[in-house]
Amino acid sequence: MVDSIHPPAEAPRVVDVRRGPEPARPRQSRWRRRRLNRYTGAPLVLISVNLLLFVAFFVWPAVTGLVYSFTSYTGVGPAPYVGLDNYQRLLEDEAFYAALTRTLIFTAGVVPLTIVLSLGTAVLLVTDYTRGKTVARVIFFLPWLISPIIAGVIWRWLFGENFGFVNYVIISLGGEAVPWQSDANLSLFVVIIAAAWGNTAFNMLLFVAALKNVPTAYYEAASLDGAGSWDKFRNITLPAIAPTTFIVVLLSILGSMKEYALFASLNDGGPGTSNHLLVQYIFTKGFERAQVGYASAASFVLMLILMVVALVQLAMGRRKES
Known part of the structure; x- marks a missing residue:
């Protein structure tokens, strides 16, 4: 009877000494x-x-x-090498600092307003008490489908001094026309409102997706503990959508500092050059005054500023995650 527990020993392998060892197979690289x-x-x-x-x-x-950027190229002909002269001129140009200051003011106004509008709209679209969500989403998304040039023309007709709809309403109510275009601060305010209106649609979609991914169990547990709506929003919603908020803030800052089309169609950087942003400053130097080398230096300074902003935000985001 064969032992079923211990298998039979294998037969010893017989090596043919006369044939020698088998040749090694070539290894593929x-x-x-x-x-x-x-x-x-x-x-x-x-x-x-x-x-x-x-x-x-x-x-x-x-x-x-x-x-x-290291030459005095004018767009045609040769490009003589000038070294760092363009960057030195740029750092001594008061118009460059004025454009940079106006760009920072514009960004500081657009980004918070965009976050508030897009997040508030997204909250309204995901709450259970809102009716007509499908129609509302289409209406709120329409600004994203409009070209910035067309949007600038629309807002220019709304806030024109002599022909604008807003001044028409103000005068009809017994007030005086507001100098929306001739006052530099009011003109910048109009562009900030128009930019936030145009940027709300896309950011709203990002926030809607983030809000829908928040587990409902968190809100149910908070309700059992007696938390109110504001406590839920502050302690549950905002931390849960923090990664999306970080992306929205980063994209909004980068997009605002590169804004050109809306300004060109709404007020053309006016009155005068008081509302010229960095991109308009670069365009004027490079294409209107044929200083391509100088404009290239200014564009690379703008690129460095954007890189610093992006790296700082990424570092802050990683620190919060850790």
């Missing part, structure tokens, strides 16, 4: 193994078009602009 993997080539093919467009329309113009 690591690069060849990766190249033969069908999952490696497909992603490269899919991103090749985007990579080519990125290099053609972003990397190459950036490198060209960096080279021009």
Whole structure:
């Protein structure tokens, strides 16, 4: 009877001494193994078009602009090398600091207003007490579908001094016309309102998605503990949507500091040059006064400012997460 517990011992392997050891198989190189993997080539093919467009329309113009920033290029003819003269002129130009100050004021006004409007609208669209949510979402999203040029024209007709609808209403009620375009501060205020109105739609969608991902069990537990609506919003909603808020703030700051089309169509940086932002300053120097080298230096200073802002916000975000 064969023992079912202990299997029989295997027969010893017989090695043919006359044949010698088996030759070693050649090992395929690591690069060849990766190249033969069908999952490696497909992603490269899919991103090749985007990579080519990125290099053609972003990397190459950036490198060209960096080279021009060290020259006195005017758009035609040769580009004489001037070293750091453009950057030195830029740091001594009062108009540059005025444009930078106006850009920071515009950003400081647009970003908080955009956050409040987009978050408030998103809260209204996800609450159970709101009716007509589908129609409201379409209406609130319409500003995102309108071109900034067209939006600037619309707001210019609304806040025109002699032909604007707002002044017409004010005069009809017995008041006096407000100098929306001739007063620098009022003109900037109108652009801030228009920019926040245009940016609310997309950020509203981000907040709606974030609010829907907050677990309802948190609110139910808070209700059992007697927490009110404001306590739930402050202690549950805001911490839960903090990553989305960080993205919205970052994108809003970067977009506001690069705003051009809305200003160009609404007040053209007026009155005069009092509301010229950095992008308008760069456009004026490079295209209207043919100082391409100087404008390239200004554009790279703007890029450095945006990079610093982005890195500071990323560092603050990581610190809060840890």
